[in-house]
Amino acid sequence: MKKLGRLLGRDRVLIVTAVEVERQAILRGLSLPDHVPFEDSLAAGDRVVVAAAGVGVAAAAAASARFLTIAEMAGEPFDAVINAGIAGGFADRVDVGGMVIGSRSVAADLGADSPDGFLTLDELGFGSSTVTADEDLLNALRATLPAARTGDVLTLSTVTGTTAAMEVLNRRHPDALAEAMEGYGVATAAAQARASFVELRTISNPVGPRDRAAWRIPAALAALTAAAEKLATVTG
Numbered sequence: 001m002k003k004l005g006r007l008l009g010r011d012r013v014l015i016v017t018a019v020e021v022e023r024q025a026i027l028r029g030l031s032l033p034d035h036v037p038f039e040d041s042l043a044a045g046d047r048v049v050v051a052a053a054g055v056g057v058a059a060a061a062a063a064s065a066r067f068l069t070i071a072e073m074a075g076e077p078f079d080a081v082i083n084a085g086i087a088g089g090f091a092d093r094v095d096v097g098g099m100v101i102g103s104r105s106v107a108a109d110l111g112a113d114s115p116d117g118f119l120t121l122d123e124l125g126f127g128s129s130t131v132t133a134d135e136d137l138l139n140a141l142r143a144t145l146p147a148a149r150t151g152d153v154l155t156l157s158t159v160t161g162t163t164a165a166m167e168v169l170n171r172r173h174p175d176a177l178a179e180a181m182e183g184y185g186v187a188t189a190a191a192q193a194r195a196s197f198v199e200l201r202t203i204s205n206p207v208g209p210r211d212r213a214a215w216r217i218p219a220a221l222a223a224l225t226a227a228a229e230k231l232a233t234v235t236g
C-alpha cells in the first residue's frame, strides 16, 4: 500500500533521523506506523520512508548510503532525502523549540587547522566541506513551514560545550543558525545517489557551554512532529 502520496512534489522521499525517538516523532506527524522495518516499507512501495541512521556523521553517511542503495537495487530509488532531527541553535538567531531549514549543510570541523586559521576541504583542494540544499526542495519546505528560519546548519563530530568553542564557530560561521552531527554525511550519501537533499532541524538547546538541564528535547521532538504533520498536508 502506498501510505503517503507524493511528498513535497517528490515521488519517493527518504527521511533520515539519527535516533529512534526522532524517527518516531516524524512518523507520528505523518500518521505512519512506527514498527515497519525499512525493507518492508520498500517492499510495500511506500513513497515516504523514515529511517534512523545513528548519531554522528560516519553512521549517518554509511546508513544513508545503505538505505539508498537497497532502494535502488529494489528498483524503487528515492529521489529526495531529508535529514531531520534535533539540533543546537545559535543564540539570537534561532530559539529553543524553533525550526531551521538548512540552505547548506557544512562540515565545520572537516579540514586542517593551521597557525593562520582553519582550512576547509575546499581550501585544501580535496572537495567541498559544504553541500547546498536542492533549491526546489528547499523552497517546497519553506512554503510548507513558513515559521522556520532558513540558513546554514553546521555538522560537527563534537557537540559544542564551551564558550571558547562556540566563539570559534561564531567567528568562522557568523551566519550559521544551528549545529548538529549528521547533515553533511546524509547529504554526501544523497549526492552520490543523485537524490536531492535538504536538512530540517528543530532546536533542543542553545549552542554554548554544556548545560544538560537546558536541553528541551521533548519540545524539539514535538516541533518535529508538528513539522511532519504540515508536510503530510502537501501530498499529491
Ligand SMILES: O=C(O)c1cccc(C(=O)CC[C@H]2O[C@@H](n3cnc4c(=O)[nH]cnc43)[C@H](O)[C@@H]2O)c1
Residues within 6 Å of the ligand: 018, 019, 055, 056, 085, 086, 087, 088, 089, 156, 158, 159, 160, 179, 180, 181, 182, 204, 205, 206, 207, 210, 212
Ligand atoms: O551532553 C549531553 O548530556 C547530551 C545529552 C543528550 C544528547 C546529547 C547529544 O549529543 C545528542 C546529539 C544528537 O542530537 C543532535 N544535537 C542536538 N543538539 C546538538 C548540539 O547542540 N550540537 C550538536 N548536535 C546536537 C545531533 O545531531 C545528534 O544526533 C548530549
